[in-house]
Amino acid sequence: MSEKKDYTIHLKAFDGPMELLLHLIEKNKIDIYDIPMAELTRQYLDYLDAMRELDMEVTSSFLVMAATLLQIKSRMMLPKKPKNEEGEEEDPRQELVERLLEYRRFKEVSTVLGSMADMQEHFVSRAPLPLPVHHLPPGNLDLKVLVAAFREVMESREENPAAPAAVVEPEPYHIEDKMEEILQKLRAGKGKLRFDEVFCSGTRSELIVTFLALLELIKQRSVAAKQQQLFGAIVIVMQ
Template sequence: MNLIVPTLEIQIESYEGPLATLITLIKKNKVSIWDVPIAFITERFLEYVELIKEFKLKIAEDFIDIASLLLFLKSRMLLPTDTTGEEEEETEEEIVQRLIEFEQMRNMATTIGNLPMLNRDIFCRGKDSVEGEVDYDLLLLCKVFFDVITRREERYITVSEIKPTLEEKINMLKSVIDTAGIFVWNIDDEEEHREKVATILGMLELTRTRVVTLTQKRPFGKIVMKKRGEVSPLVSGNG
Protein backbone atom coordinates (compact mmCIF):
# COMPACT_ATOMS: atom_id res chain seq x y z
CA MET A 1 0.00 0.00 0.00
CA ASN A 2 1.53 3.30 -1.13
CA LEU A 3 0.96 6.08 1.35
CA ILE A 4 1.44 9.78 0.81
CA VAL A 5 4.08 11.25 3.10
CA PRO A 6 2.66 14.57 4.31
CA THR A 7 4.70 17.73 4.18
CA LEU A 8 6.03 18.40 7.64
CA GLU A 9 4.25 21.51 8.92
CA ILE A 10 4.53 22.08 12.66
CA GLN A 11 4.07 25.26 14.63
CA ILE A 12 5.82 24.43 17.86
CA GLU A 13 4.18 27.14 20.00
CA SER A 14 0.62 26.27 19.01
CA TYR A 15 0.79 22.58 18.16
CA GLU A 16 -2.13 20.62 19.58
CA GLY A 17 -0.35 17.44 20.65
CA PRO A 18 0.34 13.82 19.66
CA LEU A 19 -3.28 12.87 19.03
CA ALA A 20 -3.68 15.78 16.64
CA THR A 21 -0.51 14.62 14.85
CA LEU A 22 -1.88 11.10 14.45
CA ILE A 23 -5.18 12.39 13.11
CA THR A 24 -3.33 14.65 10.66
CA LEU A 25 -1.26 11.72 9.37
CA ILE A 26 -4.34 9.53 9.02
CA LYS A 27 -6.37 12.20 7.19
CA LYS A 28 -3.57 13.18 4.81
CA ASN A 29 -3.12 9.53 3.83
CA LYS A 30 -6.91 9.08 3.57
CA VAL A 31 -6.96 6.10 5.90
CA SER A 32 -9.82 5.16 8.21
CA ILE A 33 -9.14 5.43 11.91
CA TRP A 34 -10.30 1.82 12.21
CA ASP A 35 -7.78 0.69 9.56
CA VAL A 36 -4.56 2.46 10.56
CA PRO A 37 -1.34 1.02 9.03
CA ILE A 38 0.59 0.84 12.30
CA ALA A 39 4.06 0.34 10.85
CA PHE A 40 3.98 3.26 8.44
CA ILE A 41 2.17 5.62 10.79
CA THR A 42 4.69 4.78 13.51
CA GLU A 43 7.61 5.77 11.28
CA ARG A 44 5.99 9.05 10.30
CA PHE A 45 5.06 9.79 13.89
CA LEU A 46 8.60 9.20 15.10
CA GLU A 47 9.84 11.70 12.52
CA TYR A 48 7.57 14.29 14.08
CA VAL A 49 8.82 13.37 17.56
CA GLU A 50 12.45 13.79 16.58
CA LEU A 51 11.74 17.20 15.12
CA ILE A 52 9.86 18.38 18.20
CA LYS A 53 12.59 17.10 20.52
CA GLU A 54 14.97 19.54 18.88
CA PHE A 55 12.73 22.45 19.80
CA LYS A 56 10.98 21.72 23.06
CA LEU A 57 11.58 18.69 25.27
CA LYS A 58 8.48 19.26 27.43
CA ILE A 59 6.18 18.94 24.42
CA ALA A 60 8.06 15.85 23.23
CA GLU A 61 7.20 13.98 26.46
CA ASP A 62 3.54 13.77 25.43
CA PHE A 63 4.51 12.58 21.96
CA ILE A 64 6.85 9.92 23.33
CA ASP A 65 3.96 8.40 25.30
CA ILE A 66 2.01 7.79 22.10
CA ALA A 67 5.16 6.77 20.23
CA SER A 68 5.86 4.06 22.79
CA LEU A 69 2.42 2.58 22.21
CA LEU A 70 2.91 2.65 18.44
CA LEU A 71 6.32 1.00 18.73
CA PHE A 72 4.83 -1.66 20.98
CA LEU A 73 2.17 -2.44 18.39
CA LYS A 74 4.74 -2.50 15.62
CA SER A 75 6.92 -4.93 17.57
CA ARG A 76 3.93 -7.17 18.22
CA MET A 77 3.22 -7.25 14.50
CA LEU A 78 6.71 -8.66 13.87
CA LEU A 79 6.02 -11.63 16.13
CA PRO A 80 4.41 -14.82 14.83
CA THR A 81 0.65 -14.65 14.48
CA ASP A 82 -0.08 -17.33 17.05
CA THR A 83 1.69 -15.35 19.76
CA THR A 84 -0.50 -12.28 19.40
CA GLY A 85 -3.68 -12.07 21.40
CA GLU A 86 -6.08 -9.89 23.25
CA GLU A 87 -3.31 -7.62 24.58
CA GLU A 88 -2.47 -6.34 21.09
CA GLU A 89 -6.13 -5.85 20.20
CA GLU A 90 -6.75 -3.95 23.42
CA THR A 91 -3.77 -1.67 22.78
CA GLU A 92 -4.91 -0.92 19.25
CA GLU A 93 -8.44 -0.24 20.44
CA GLU A 94 -7.04 2.06 23.13
CA ILE A 95 -5.27 4.23 20.56
CA VAL A 96 -8.26 4.22 18.21
CA GLN A 97 -10.64 5.13 21.04
CA ARG A 98 -8.38 7.98 22.16
CA LEU A 99 -8.23 9.27 18.60
CA ILE A 100 -12.01 9.15 18.22
CA GLU A 101 -12.62 10.91 21.54
CA PHE A 102 -10.02 13.55 20.73
CA GLU A 103 -11.54 14.19 17.31
CA GLN A 104 -15.02 14.51 18.83
CA MET A 105 -13.83 17.02 21.41
CA ARG A 106 -11.94 19.01 18.79
CA ASN A 107 -15.03 19.13 16.57
CA MET A 108 -17.16 20.31 19.49
CA ALA A 109 -14.59 22.97 20.34
CA THR A 110 -14.63 24.15 16.74
CA THR A 111 -18.44 24.28 16.74
CA ILE A 112 -18.49 26.28 19.96
CA GLY A 113 -15.74 28.56 18.66
CA ASN A 114 -17.80 29.34 15.58
CA LEU A 115 -20.75 30.54 17.66
CA PRO A 116 -21.25 34.30 17.81
CA MET A 117 -19.11 35.73 20.57
CA LEU A 118 -19.66 38.95 22.45
CA ASN A 119 -17.14 41.65 21.52
CA ARG A 120 -15.94 39.52 18.61
CA ASP A 121 -18.99 38.96 16.42
CA ILE A 122 -21.63 40.76 18.48
CA PHE A 123 -21.13 44.19 19.95
CA CYS A 124 -23.22 46.01 22.52
CA ARG A 125 -24.44 49.44 21.82
CA GLY A 126 -21.92 51.96 23.02
CA LYS A 127 -22.61 54.63 25.57
CA ASP A 128 -24.17 57.84 24.41
CA SER A 129 -21.71 60.55 23.74
CA VAL A 130 -21.18 62.87 26.67
CA GLU A 131 -21.68 66.50 25.95
CA GLY A 132 -18.80 68.75 26.72
CA GLU A 133 -18.73 70.80 29.85
CA VAL A 134 -20.43 74.17 29.68
CA ASP A 135 -18.83 77.09 31.45
CA TYR A 136 -21.52 78.97 33.38
CA ASP A 137 -21.14 82.31 35.08
CA LEU A 138 -21.11 81.89 38.87
CA LEU A 139 -23.02 85.13 39.42
CA LEU A 140 -25.71 83.97 36.98
CA LEU A 141 -26.09 80.67 38.85
CA CYS A 142 -26.45 82.53 42.15
CA LYS A 143 -29.13 84.77 40.66
CA VAL A 144 -31.10 81.78 39.36
CA PHE A 145 -30.81 80.09 42.75
CA PHE A 146 -32.18 83.08 44.65
CA ASP A 147 -34.98 83.47 42.10
CA VAL A 148 -36.06 79.90 42.77
CA ILE A 149 -35.89 80.43 46.53
CA THR A 150 -38.03 83.57 46.40
CA ARG A 151 -40.61 81.95 44.12
CA ARG A 152 -41.25 79.07 46.48
CA GLU A 153 -44.77 79.00 47.81
CA GLU A 154 -44.83 80.03 51.44
CA ARG A 155 -46.62 77.60 53.70
CA TYR A 156 -48.46 78.69 56.80
CA ILE A 157 -49.65 76.63 59.74
CA THR A 158 -52.88 77.72 61.34
CA VAL A 159 -52.97 77.19 65.11
CA SER A 160 -56.48 77.31 66.48
CA GLU A 161 -57.06 78.88 69.87
CA ILE A 162 -57.80 76.29 72.52
CA LYS A 163 -61.27 76.76 73.87
CA PRO A 164 -61.92 76.60 76.71
CA THR A 165 -58.62 77.72 78.13
CA LEU A 166 -57.07 75.81 81.00
CA GLU A 167 -58.04 78.53 83.46
CA GLU A 168 -61.65 78.45 82.28
CA LYS A 169 -61.77 74.65 82.54
CA ILE A 170 -60.36 74.68 86.07
CA ASN A 171 -63.01 77.16 87.17
CA MET A 172 -65.75 75.03 85.57
CA LEU A 173 -64.52 71.86 87.34
CA LYS A 174 -64.20 73.72 90.64
CA SER A 175 -67.76 74.99 90.29
CA VAL A 176 -69.06 71.43 89.73
CA ILE A 177 -67.13 70.09 92.73
CA ASP A 178 -68.35 72.91 94.98
CA THR A 179 -71.92 72.16 93.97
CA ALA A 180 -72.07 68.35 93.73
CA GLY A 181 -68.93 67.30 95.57
CA ILE A 182 -68.15 64.73 92.86
CA PHE A 183 -67.46 64.69 89.11
CA VAL A 184 -67.36 61.59 86.91
CA TRP A 185 -65.64 61.87 83.54
CA ASN A 186 -65.37 59.28 80.74
CA ILE A 187 -62.81 59.65 77.97
CA ASP A 188 -65.30 58.09 75.56
CA ASP A 189 -67.78 60.93 76.07
CA GLU A 190 -68.64 62.88 72.96
CA GLU A 191 -66.39 65.89 73.28
CA GLU A 192 -64.04 67.63 70.95
CA HIS A 193 -60.42 66.69 71.26
CA ARG A 194 -59.50 70.14 72.55
CA GLU A 195 -62.23 69.88 75.22
CA LYS A 196 -60.90 66.51 76.43
CA VAL A 197 -57.35 67.84 76.65
CA ALA A 198 -58.50 70.82 78.69
CA THR A 199 -60.54 68.57 81.04
CA ILE A 200 -57.62 66.23 81.76
CA LEU A 201 -55.22 69.11 82.35
CA GLY A 202 -57.78 70.81 84.61
CA MET A 203 -58.28 67.70 86.76
CA LEU A 204 -54.53 67.17 87.07
CA GLU A 205 -54.03 70.78 88.13
CA LEU A 206 -56.78 70.51 90.77
CA THR A 207 -55.15 67.32 92.05
CA ARG A 208 -51.72 68.96 92.16
CA THR A 209 -53.09 71.81 94.24
CA ARG A 210 -54.78 69.24 96.56
CA VAL A 211 -58.29 70.48 95.78
CA VAL A 212 -59.63 67.10 94.65
CA THR A 213 -58.73 63.41 94.58
CA LEU A 214 -58.86 61.29 91.41
CA THR A 215 -59.80 57.61 91.27
CA GLN A 216 -59.64 55.27 88.25
CA LYS A 217 -60.23 51.53 88.60
CA ARG A 218 -58.82 50.47 85.21
CA PRO A 219 -56.80 52.04 82.39
CA PHE A 220 -58.90 54.23 80.12
CA GLY A 221 -61.85 53.74 82.45
CA LYS A 222 -64.00 56.37 84.14
CA ILE A 223 -62.26 58.97 86.30
CA VAL A 224 -64.00 59.95 89.55
CA MET A 225 -63.04 63.33 90.96
CA LYS A 226 -64.06 64.13 94.57
CA LYS A 227 -63.64 67.27 96.62
CA ARG A 228 -60.85 66.97 99.14
CA GLY A 229 -61.35 70.00 101.30
CA GLU A 230 -61.02 73.72 101.12
CA VAL A 231 -59.93 74.89 97.70
CA SER A 232 -56.37 76.17 97.49
CA PRO A 233 -55.87 79.44 95.65
CA LEU A 234 -55.13 78.90 91.94
CA VAL A 235 -52.61 80.99 90.16
CA SER A 236 -53.89 82.14 86.81
CA GLY A 237 -51.56 81.46 83.94
CA ASN A 238 -49.88 78.43 85.57
CA GLY A 239 -51.04 75.89 83.03
Protein backbone atom coordinates (compact mmCIF):
# COMPACT_ATOMS: atom_id res chain seq x y z
CA MET A 1 0.00 0.00 0.00
CA SER A 2 1.46 3.32 -1.07
CA GLU A 3 2.24 5.88 1.56
CA LYS A 4 -0.36 8.64 1.79
CA LYS A 5 0.79 12.09 0.73
CA ASP A 6 0.60 15.00 3.14
CA TYR A 7 -0.65 18.12 1.40
CA THR A 8 0.22 21.52 2.78
CA ILE A 9 -2.61 24.00 2.39
CA HIS A 10 -1.54 27.62 2.19
CA LEU A 11 -4.39 29.36 3.92
CA LYS A 12 -5.51 32.43 2.09
CA ALA A 13 -8.77 34.16 1.33
CA PHE A 14 -10.77 32.90 -1.63
CA ASP A 15 -13.70 34.66 -3.26
CA GLY A 16 -15.79 31.48 -3.22
CA PRO A 17 -15.77 27.69 -3.10
CA MET A 18 -15.16 27.33 -6.86
CA GLU A 19 -11.97 29.36 -6.61
CA LEU A 20 -10.82 27.20 -3.68
CA LEU A 21 -11.51 24.00 -5.65
CA LEU A 22 -9.59 25.28 -8.67
CA HIS A 23 -6.70 26.22 -6.39
CA LEU A 24 -6.56 22.71 -4.92
CA ILE A 25 -6.80 21.09 -8.37
CA GLU A 26 -4.03 23.24 -9.86
CA LYS A 27 -1.84 22.99 -6.76
CA ASN A 28 -1.91 19.20 -6.78
CA LYS A 29 -1.89 18.91 -10.60
CA ILE A 30 -5.16 17.01 -10.65
CA ASP A 31 -6.77 16.15 -13.98
CA ILE A 32 -9.98 18.16 -13.92
CA TYR A 33 -11.69 15.51 -16.07
CA ASP A 34 -10.77 12.70 -13.63
CA ILE A 35 -11.02 14.19 -10.15
CA PRO A 36 -10.14 11.91 -7.18
CA MET A 37 -13.17 12.90 -5.12
CA ALA A 38 -12.01 11.35 -1.85
CA GLU A 39 -8.72 13.28 -1.79
CA LEU A 40 -10.21 16.53 -3.04
CA THR A 41 -13.05 16.37 -0.50
CA ARG A 42 -10.56 15.72 2.32
CA GLN A 43 -8.43 18.73 1.37
CA TYR A 44 -11.49 20.94 1.01
CA LEU A 45 -12.80 19.99 4.47
CA ASP A 46 -9.32 20.49 5.97
CA TYR A 47 -9.31 24.00 4.59
CA LEU A 48 -12.73 24.75 6.13
CA ASP A 49 -11.49 23.43 9.51
CA ALA A 50 -8.46 25.72 9.26
CA MET A 51 -10.72 28.65 8.51
CA ARG A 52 -12.79 27.93 11.64
CA GLU A 53 -9.65 27.63 13.79
CA LEU A 54 -8.50 31.07 12.60
CA ASP A 55 -12.00 32.50 13.21
CA MET A 56 -12.37 33.23 9.52
CA GLU A 57 -15.91 33.52 8.24
CA VAL A 58 -17.13 30.35 6.57
CA THR A 59 -19.99 31.44 4.34
CA SER A 60 -22.95 29.27 3.42
CA SER A 61 -21.62 28.84 -0.15
CA PHE A 62 -18.53 27.01 1.19
CA LEU A 63 -20.73 24.73 3.30
CA VAL A 64 -23.04 23.98 0.36
CA MET A 65 -20.02 23.00 -1.77
CA ALA A 66 -18.76 20.75 1.06
CA ALA A 67 -22.10 18.96 1.11
CA THR A 68 -21.97 18.62 -2.69
CA LEU A 69 -18.49 17.08 -2.58
CA LEU A 70 -19.54 14.60 0.12
CA GLN A 71 -22.59 13.63 -1.93
CA ILE A 72 -20.51 13.04 -5.07
CA LYS A 73 -17.97 11.05 -3.04
CA SER A 74 -20.70 8.83 -1.58
CA ARG A 75 -22.29 8.26 -4.98
CA MET A 76 -18.97 7.11 -6.38
CA MET A 77 -18.66 4.55 -3.60
CA LEU A 78 -22.01 2.96 -4.48
CA PRO A 79 -22.31 0.19 -7.07
CA LYS A 80 -22.33 1.55 -10.62
CA LYS A 81 -25.71 2.16 -12.19
CA PRO A 82 -26.70 0.55 -15.49
CA LYS A 83 -25.59 2.37 -18.64
CA ASN A 84 -27.89 4.95 -20.22
CA GLU A 85 -29.50 4.75 -23.65
CA GLU A 86 -26.26 5.86 -25.36
CA GLY A 87 -24.37 3.06 -23.65
CA GLU A 88 -22.43 5.40 -21.36
CA GLU A 89 -22.13 5.22 -17.60
CA GLU A 90 -23.34 8.27 -15.72
CA ASP A 91 -20.42 9.97 -13.94
CA PRO A 92 -21.45 11.70 -10.66
CA ARG A 93 -18.59 14.17 -11.16
CA GLN A 94 -19.81 15.42 -14.54
CA GLU A 95 -21.84 18.38 -13.25
CA LEU A 96 -19.01 19.51 -10.97
CA VAL A 97 -16.48 19.29 -13.82
CA GLU A 98 -18.70 21.43 -16.07
CA ARG A 99 -19.11 24.05 -13.35
CA LEU A 100 -15.35 24.14 -12.74
CA LEU A 101 -14.58 24.52 -16.45
CA GLU A 102 -17.10 27.34 -16.80
CA TYR A 103 -15.74 29.11 -13.72
CA ARG A 104 -12.18 28.78 -15.04
CA ARG A 105 -13.20 30.35 -18.38
CA PHE A 106 -14.82 33.31 -16.63
CA LYS A 107 -11.76 33.69 -14.42
CA GLU A 108 -9.45 33.80 -17.44
CA VAL A 109 -11.64 36.41 -19.14
CA SER A 110 -11.76 38.55 -15.98
CA THR A 111 -7.96 38.38 -15.75
CA VAL A 112 -7.60 39.67 -19.32
CA LEU A 113 -10.14 42.45 -18.72
CA GLY A 114 -8.35 43.41 -15.51
CA SER A 115 -5.04 43.69 -17.36
CA MET A 116 -6.67 45.88 -20.01
CA ALA A 117 -8.14 48.11 -17.30
CA ASP A 118 -4.73 48.45 -15.61
CA MET A 119 -3.14 49.42 -18.92
CA GLN A 120 -5.91 51.94 -19.63
CA GLU A 121 -5.13 53.74 -16.35
CA HIS A 122 -1.84 54.94 -17.86
CA PHE A 123 -3.68 56.92 -20.56
CA VAL A 124 -5.79 60.03 -20.22
CA SER A 125 -8.32 60.84 -22.90
CA ARG A 126 -10.20 64.03 -23.57
CA ALA A 127 -12.82 65.26 -25.95
CA PRO A 128 -11.50 66.64 -29.28
CA LEU A 129 -10.84 70.36 -29.20
CA PRO A 130 -12.37 72.61 -31.85
CA LEU A 131 -9.61 73.88 -34.16
CA PRO A 132 -9.60 77.43 -35.53
CA VAL A 133 -11.34 77.61 -38.88
CA HIS A 134 -8.36 79.17 -40.64
CA HIS A 135 -6.30 76.06 -39.87
CA LEU A 136 -8.70 73.76 -41.67
CA PRO A 137 -8.79 73.16 -45.43
CA PRO A 138 -11.88 74.88 -46.87
CA GLY A 139 -14.83 72.76 -47.93
CA ASN A 140 -17.44 74.58 -50.00
CA LEU A 141 -15.85 77.79 -51.17
CA ASP A 142 -17.58 81.02 -50.34
CA LEU A 143 -18.86 83.15 -53.23
CA LYS A 144 -16.49 85.94 -52.18
CA VAL A 145 -13.52 83.65 -52.78
CA LEU A 146 -14.74 82.80 -56.29
CA VAL A 147 -15.42 86.47 -57.11
CA ALA A 148 -11.93 87.42 -55.91
CA ALA A 149 -10.42 84.65 -58.05
CA PHE A 150 -12.45 85.79 -61.06
CA ARG A 151 -11.30 89.37 -60.52
CA GLU A 152 -7.68 88.18 -60.68
CA VAL A 153 -8.42 86.37 -63.96
CA MET A 154 -10.00 89.50 -65.40
CA GLU A 155 -7.05 91.67 -64.36
CA SER A 156 -4.61 89.26 -66.02
CA ARG A 157 -6.67 89.39 -69.24
CA GLU A 158 -7.38 93.14 -69.26
CA GLU A 159 -8.40 94.26 -72.71
CA ASN A 160 -6.49 96.97 -74.52
CA PRO A 161 -8.20 100.27 -73.59
CA ALA A 162 -7.31 101.79 -76.99
CA ALA A 163 -10.28 102.44 -79.29
CA PRO A 164 -10.75 99.74 -81.95
CA ALA A 165 -10.11 100.54 -85.60
CA ALA A 166 -13.66 99.59 -86.47
CA VAL A 167 -16.85 99.35 -84.53
CA VAL A 168 -17.97 95.70 -84.41
CA GLU A 169 -21.37 94.59 -83.24
CA PRO A 170 -20.87 92.66 -79.93
CA GLU A 171 -21.56 88.95 -80.18
CA PRO A 172 -24.35 87.78 -77.87
CA TYR A 173 -23.35 85.16 -75.26
CA HIS A 174 -25.82 82.92 -73.48
CA ILE A 175 -25.38 81.40 -70.03
CA GLU A 176 -26.81 78.04 -71.17
CA ASP A 177 -24.23 77.79 -73.94
CA LYS A 178 -21.39 78.62 -71.59
CA MET A 179 -22.67 76.05 -69.08
CA GLU A 180 -22.45 73.34 -71.74
CA GLU A 181 -19.03 74.60 -72.78
CA ILE A 182 -17.74 74.32 -69.21
CA LEU A 183 -19.12 70.79 -68.91
CA GLN A 184 -17.43 69.80 -72.18
CA LYS A 185 -14.11 71.11 -70.89
CA LEU A 186 -14.59 69.12 -67.68
CA ARG A 187 -15.34 65.93 -69.60
CA ALA A 188 -12.23 66.47 -71.68
CA GLY A 189 -10.22 67.01 -68.49
CA LYS A 190 -11.58 63.80 -66.86
CA GLY A 191 -13.94 65.70 -64.62
CA LYS A 192 -11.41 68.19 -63.24
CA LEU A 193 -10.35 71.68 -64.36
CA ARG A 194 -8.35 74.51 -62.84
CA PHE A 195 -10.38 77.65 -62.20
CA ASP A 196 -8.28 79.81 -64.54
CA GLU A 197 -8.62 77.23 -67.35
CA VAL A 198 -12.35 77.93 -67.44
CA PHE A 199 -11.53 81.51 -68.54
CA CYS A 200 -8.62 80.84 -70.87
CA SER A 201 -9.94 83.09 -73.68
CA GLY A 202 -12.72 85.51 -74.61
CA THR A 203 -13.71 89.12 -74.37
CA ARG A 204 -14.55 90.79 -71.09
CA SER A 205 -18.28 90.36 -71.58
CA GLU A 206 -17.80 86.72 -72.60
CA LEU A 207 -15.75 85.99 -69.49
CA ILE A 208 -18.45 87.55 -67.30
CA VAL A 209 -21.12 85.33 -68.91
CA THR A 210 -18.81 82.31 -68.43
CA PHE A 211 -18.44 83.17 -64.73
CA LEU A 212 -22.23 83.45 -64.34
CA ALA A 213 -22.58 80.08 -66.10
CA LEU A 214 -20.11 78.55 -63.62
CA LEU A 215 -22.07 79.94 -60.67
CA GLU A 216 -25.26 78.47 -62.12
CA LEU A 217 -23.61 75.02 -62.45
CA ILE A 218 -22.46 75.25 -58.84
CA LYS A 219 -25.98 76.25 -57.77
CA GLN A 220 -27.41 73.23 -59.63
CA ARG A 221 -24.72 71.06 -57.98
CA SER A 222 -23.52 69.88 -61.36
CA VAL A 223 -20.01 71.01 -60.44
CA ALA A 224 -18.19 72.02 -57.29
CA ALA A 225 -15.36 74.42 -56.58
CA LYS A 226 -12.71 72.98 -54.27
CA GLN A 227 -9.48 74.16 -52.74
CA GLN A 228 -7.10 71.54 -51.31
CA GLN A 229 -5.36 73.98 -48.99
CA LEU A 230 -5.68 77.57 -47.90
CA PHE A 231 -4.66 80.01 -50.64
CA GLY A 232 -4.12 77.03 -52.97
CA ALA A 233 -5.35 76.70 -56.53
CA ILE A 234 -9.12 76.46 -56.98
CA VAL A 235 -10.25 73.40 -58.91
CA ILE A 236 -13.63 72.84 -60.58
CA VAL A 237 -14.81 69.22 -60.45
CA MET A 238 -17.88 67.46 -61.78
CA GLN A 239 -20.31 66.11 -59.20
